[in-house]
Amino acid sequence: MTDAERPVFEYKIGLLAPSQVGKSTLIASLLSEGQRMLTGDTTVQLVAADRLTRNRIAIADNLVAGALKARVFQPKLMPGTSDPAWFRLLLEPRGRDLPIRFDILDYPGGWLESGGEGPEHEQKWNECEAFLADSSVLIVPIDSVLLMEAGAEHAPVLTSHLAVFQIKQVVLRWAKNRRERAGEPAMVIFCPVKCETYLSDSGSLQDHSAALKHQVVDQFSEVLETIREAAPHASVRYLPIDTYGCVELVSARWVPRSGAPGNVEMEPKYRVRPPGTITRKGLEDLISLLCRQLVDSARMQSEQSAARHQATARYSREYADLREGFFRDLWNRASGERGRRERVAEADQQRYTEAQEVTRSLFDVLAALAERRGGPRLHHLS
Known part of the structure; x- marks a missing residue:
């Protein structure tokens, strides 16, 4: 907790999701939305801890802004993460040299599905798994479009596309670690993302919030049971998030892709609602939840x-x-x-x-x- 000169509280936050869910975008959003949210707060501020984090967040923000300017938004065209990358954020009481640091690790989502490919990637994935197992908080981003648009035809491969088994294995290791360190934070947050089309408070004409929650609980029921059995003291939350807030699903078609579960993958296409201003509903709750949990632990x-x-x-x-x-x-x-x-x-x-x-x-x-x-x-x- 402390170094030679000042108290430093460090917490690991793990993101657990397969490829193309939007981990990098979510991480970048945490800082930009956290800064906006805390602008008028005279007590605390959220900042990037180092230059690399600032640069990575700037790149992610620019990519999203550029994609939205096109008015037709296709997430598959956004570049994925090719190598592990650290994001470090500081929650600082204003006027005091008392940082609370959040370390977040981004990694290629495909590694979760395959455990890395080749000896080099396998070793890197083992290091990612160790980080996830040692995290104070696990965030599980879930592609809401995949959940809601799979349909009866592709329902048999939905669990595979969500990587539920792989997530359960990582969560089991995490839960055992948390049980042995019962005095430390232990929270899992299930976060459906890209929820703009399904929640009426996002501007959608229909409210599918109950169906979305039911789908999450149903698909991840074994993961939830693993947490309850292995770490009954852990707090488990459900929080749907609008990744952009200004997009709406136009189509979600399944296309052939060799090597994907069932040899198919979903290809969504969105339109951008004018004027294309990003409004990420639910993210404030995620930031507040993380901050309260970890500041309370630091206290x-x-x-x-x-x-x-x-x-x-x-x-x-x-x-x-x-x-x-x-x-x-x-x-x-x-x-x-x-x-x-x-x-x-x-x-x-x-x-x-x-x-x-x-x-x-x-x-x-x-x-x-x-x-x-x-x-x-x-x-x-x-």
Whole structure:
């Protein structure tokens, strides 16, 4: 939790999805939407932690903006991730050097489906799996168009296209890790994405929210059961997200593709609703949920650290004030031992005071985040 100079709270956030679901877009959206959401907040801000993260997010944002300008949007034309990439975001209390860092790993979704291809990719995927298993929070983005448009003809291959079995295996390893570290955060968020066509609050003329949720719970029922059995303390949420907010499904046809489950894949096409302004409904709830969960964990860690510093400071003070008899006390003063004990006691007291200040700052951040109530899209599944 701490380095040599300042407290640092670091959390891993894992995204678990096959290819073409939109992991990279979702990660980039977390920062841009988080910055917009917290613009007027005087307590906390969300920023990119390093130049590489800023560059990757800028590239993803530009690709999305350019695609929307075309007015006919085809996600398959967006370049996929070809190699693992780190995104690091900082949630910072304004005016304090007290970062809470979110580490998010993006990776080729095909690796989840195949476990990597060739020894080099297999090793990289093993590293990705280790990161996912060690994550405080797992986000499971799900292609809502795939869920809702599969139809009876392609229903037998839907579970394979969603990579449910592969997701279940990763979740099982994660759940066992969380069970062994019960004092740390443990949350799974099922996030259908590209939901603009199915939810009436997005501008759609029909409301298919109940059907969408039913499909998620039905398709991922074994994953949910795995979490309940292996990590019953884990929190499970359902939160549909509009990836762009200004698009609407025109068609979703199945086309031949060798090697895909059933040798077919879905090819959706969208139109862009004028004026083409991005409005990502549901994302504010995701950001608030992540921030509250992880800031609360940081607060608990800080309280534990403060309690340890308090015990150390109390012992150091008692030792500094200890009287050991006339001659021993005289020797302690003459040799400088008494002064050394005083300095140690003062330093330990200072560390305790600083730990208290960190805890108070985290309480302030948590209070500010708690004021943001969850929207109607957010549901408990546990």
